[in-house]
Amino acid sequence: MVPLKYISLHPPSWLHRPLPVISLFLINPFKRFAIMSSKSNLGRIWVMGDQIDTDQIVPSRVLTESDPQKMASATFELVIPNFAKQVQKGDFIVAGKNFGCGSSREEAVFVLKLLGIRAVIARSFARIFYRNMINLGLMPIICPDLKILSSNSSTLGK
Numbered sequence: 001m002v003p004l005k006y007i008s009l010h011p012p013s014w015l016h017r018p019l020p021v022i023s024l025f026l027i028n029p030f031k032r033f034a035i036m037s038s039k040s041n042l043g044r045i046w047v048m049g050d051q052i053d054t055d056q057i058v059p060s061r062v063l064t065e066s067d068p069q070k071m072a073s074a075t076f077e078l079v080i081p082n083f084a085k086q087v088q089k090g091d092f093i094v095a096g097k098n099f100g101c102g103s104s105r106e107e108a109v110f111v112l113k114l115l116g117i118r119a120v121i122a123r124s125f126a127r128i129f130y131r132n133m134i135n136l137g138l139m140p141i142i143c144p145d146l147k148i149l150s151s152n153s154s155t156l157g158k
Helices: 068-072 107-114 127-136
Strands: 023-028 032-036 045-047 092-095 119-122 139-142
Touching (some): 107 127
Parallel strands (some): 119 139
8 A cells, every 4th residue: 555645735835935927016105016027018906905705706696607708797896896897918916814715616716817817916815715726727926925005996007
């Protein structure tokens, strides 16, 4: 019998270091951030607070939709009205602690990826949401010392 090896569900230590492709630049300490990639594309930043749960990301009323676009159109509707109409491919989400808490629904990650969110930068992620992000190919960036200047602003940068 082959012994089973312990597999850690905690994020690997290399994710806590800055990634070479993405750099965060402070443009104006009181107004905005911008994120530049190595291709010099600017993406807008959507600022969220702490404890954003999966029901806020995608409401349960749309989980039975067979059309992914209809499901995506309800993304963050309770937090930022018309988010799905305003978000653009390559945008980022910056959030506080425990982003993605609540249920284990993969649809919450799926709609963010479908809308073109490039990455989510947060102080911490809910464990299952973090795993779902990796499984569906949406980049989670853990930044425990992140200071969010304004959690009420919906778009910053660009």
